[in-house]
Amino acid sequence: MIAGVSTCVALALVVVLVPLAPGWDAVRASFFDGEVFVRVFPDLLRAFTLDVAIFAWSVPMIFALGLAIALARGNTNPALFPLRIFGAVYVDLFRGIPVVLLVYLVGFGIPGLGLPRPWNSPYIWGTVALVLTYSAYVAEVLRSGIESIHASQRNAAICLGLSERDTMRYVILPQAIRRVVPANMNMLVALQKDVALLSFIGPVEILRQAGIFKSLLANFTPYVAAAVIFLCITVPATRYADYLMNRDRDARS
Amino acid sequence: MPDPRLSLRGVTKSFGDVQVLRGIDMDIAPGEMVCLIGASGSGKSTLLRCMNGLEPVDDGAVRLDDVDIAEPGFDLGPIRRRIGIVFQSFNLFPHMTAYDNVALAPRRVLGEDARERIEALFARFGLADHMRKYPDQLSGGQQQRVAVIRALAMRPQTMLLDEITSALDPELVGEVLDVLRRLRDDGMTMVLATHEMAFAREVADRVVFMDQGVVAEEGVPERIFSAPERERTRRFLASVLR
Ligand SMILES: Nc1ncnc2c1ncn2[C@@H]1O[C@H](COP(=O)(O)OP(=O)(O)OP(=O)(O)O)[C@@H](O)[C@H]1O
Ligand SMILES: [Mg+2]
Numbered sequence: 375m376i377a378g379v380s381t382c383v384a385l386a387l388v389v390v391l392v393p394l395a396p397g398w399d400a401v402r403a404s405f406f407d408g409e410v411f412v413r414v415f416p417d418l419l420r421a422f423t424l425d426v427a428i429f430a431w432s433v434p435m436i437f438a439l440g441l442a443i444a445l446a447r448g449n450t451n452p453a454l455f456p457l458r459i460f461g462a463v464y465v466d467l468f469r470g471i472p473v474v475l476l477v478y479l480v481g482f483g484i485p486g487l488g489l490p491r492p493w494n495s496p497y498i499w500g501t502v503a504l505v506l507t508y509s510a511y512v513a514e515v516l517r518s519g520i521e522s523i524h525a526s527q528r529n530a531a532i533c534l535g536l537s538e539r540d541t542m543r544y545v546i547l548p549q550a551i552r553r554v555v556p557a558n559m560n561m562l563v564a565l566q567k568d569v570a571l572l573s574f575i576g577p578v579e580i581l582r583q584a585g586i587f588k589s590l591l592a593n594f595t596p597y598v599a600a601a602v603i604f605l606c607i608t609v610p611a612t613r614y615a616d617y618l619m620n621r622d623r624d625a626r627s
Numbered sequence: 628m629p630d631p632r633l634s635l636r637g638v639t640k641s642f643g644d645v646q647v648l649r650g651i652d653m654d655i656a657p658g659e660m661v662c663l664i665g666a667s668g669s670g671k672s673t674l675l676r677c678m679n680g681l682e683p684v685d686d687g688a689v690r691l692d693d694v695d696i697a698e699p700g701f702d703l704g705p706i707r708r709r710i711g712i713v714f715q716s717f718n719l720f721p722h723m724t725a726y727d728n729v730a731l732a733p734r735r736v737l738g739e740d741a742r743e744r745i746e747a748l749f750a751r752f753g754l755a756d757h758m759r760k761y762p763d764q765l766s767g768g769q770q771q772r773v774a775v776i777r778a779l780a781m782r783p784q785t786m787l788l789d790e791i792t793s794a795l796d797p798e799l800v801g802e803v804l805d806v807l808r809r810l811r812d813d814g815m816t817m818v819l820a821t822h823e824m825a826f827a828r829e830v831a832d833r834v835v836f837m838d839q840g841v842v843a844e845e846g847v848p849e850r851i852f853s854a855p856e857r858e859r860t861r862r863f864l865a866s867v868l869r
Contacts, residue, residue: 526714526716526718527718529681529714529718530714530719530720531720531732532681532707533679533707533710533712534707534708534732534736534777534781535704535708535736536731536732536736537704537735540735540736544735545731548722549720549721549722552722
């Protein structure tokens with residue numbers, strides 16, 4: 375009730391006050407032009423399918439690589455110590471570089487080596503940049519999940535005679551992965567947004583398409599339309615992740 | 628006495644500066660049921676964990692059927708199939724049904740689909756209707772019985788049981804103790820850390836009283852409980868029996 379009233383008041387203030395700003399009319403014309411919005415929306419939606427496609431083929435690679443790195447980092451076998459180091463370096467490196475920088479470096483740098491035709495595609499190297507960054511994040515999320523499983527679970531499995539490998543595969547990982555589903559959902563939302571960074575190196579996905587319309591129509595509304603399309607995906611996904619997170623917390627308390 | 632199934636000599640174990648086991652000698656005969664009693668912190672759990680190699684010992688020998696499993700580098704895998712262990716906190720795998728909890732190790736370690744044997748175990752311990760349930764759908768007593776079945780499914784020769792009724796509501800203790808009585812009647816070799824003095828007195832072949840990391844006194848339950856020789860045994864029993 376109180377929340378409802380205060381929300382209405384806040385909304386009313388925005389609606390009344392913002393138009394009073396001196397530049398409002400100009401802003402409205404260049405950012406909120408209904409005609410332009412309707413005109414560009416279908417094409418932007420079509421361009422967005424490319425974002426979704428890049429997202430879709432990145433995800434399995436991100437999780438496979440992230441899992442491999444998490445396991446490499448978590449192994450306690452002295453003989454495999456170099457793997458541990460490799461995992462740590464990988465995670466530090468790719469979490470430490472801004473995604474957009476990696477997209478530039480990999481997306482321009484590697485095709486610049488003069489690779490033959492399909493291998494110089496910005497799709498491939500842009501995807502590689504995303505996979506490198508996000509697998510580093512996913513690796514850390516998974517590792518925290520693995521470490522959150524109580525040692526008594528591992529002990530119980532080992533005492534039954536299960537090998538380290540089977541213990542990880544059948545006992546630890548299934549529980550760990552379940553536990554980090556919400557964190558990974560949030561990661562996927564961030565990834566979906568970051569796919570747009572590939573627009574800087576070539577693919578005509580939604581952000582690039584919006585840029586083309588902006589130049590063509592000398593109007594910023596296409597960017598607003600693109601933002602709306604992103605929100606339609608990211609808001610429900612984030613809410614769902616929150617829901618999962620709360621459910622987990624309730625289940626554990 | 629026949630050759631002991633499990634034989635400990637001079638076993639010591641420290642955590643940091645604290646010496647928790649200070650030279651344990653113990654022989655456990657096949658089919659014997661030994662109850663470990665003693666104050667909290669006296670080293671009962673640590674001793675059990677050393678018996679199956681879960682906790683490496685600092686010094687001394689742990690011989691299972693005359694093989695020293697405390698040797699550094701000893702492959703404990705095959706040993707662990709022969710020694711079942713059940714913990715106070717059940718430690719069932721929460722993401723698997725009761726049946727899958729039990730079936731995992733036989734399938735992965737022994738390579739057998741022990742379905743009939745496992746179903747028979749569930750039936751025997753009164754859980755036939757609960758095989759498809761997840762641990763959080765079972766009562767504490769049921770969970771602990773599943774944990775016992777899980778250990779039994781590996782066909783161990785020896786069972787180590789660490790206060791397996793301590794986490795249970797009083798009305799659920801009985802059903803778990805019943806399981807132990809039946810195992811004893813089967814001739815299972817068992818070492819049981821317990822605070823259930825009446826139960827120890829009833830079923831144990833031998834009671835071992837541990838105090839500050841040593842075996843302070845041992846003997847048949849009748850004697851330990853009615854005529855303890857050592858002062859500290861007397862004091863401990865007075866404190867727990869009130
Ligand atoms: N992993 C560990 N690290 C450090 N100290 C430990 C560890 N495990 C046990 N201890 C210590 O060793 C001592 C003996 O513990 P243990 O669990 O063997 O006693 P217990 O006889 O089983 O007691 P309880 O009846 O409370 O179960 C305790 O002081 C305990 O704090
Ligand atoms: Mg204990």
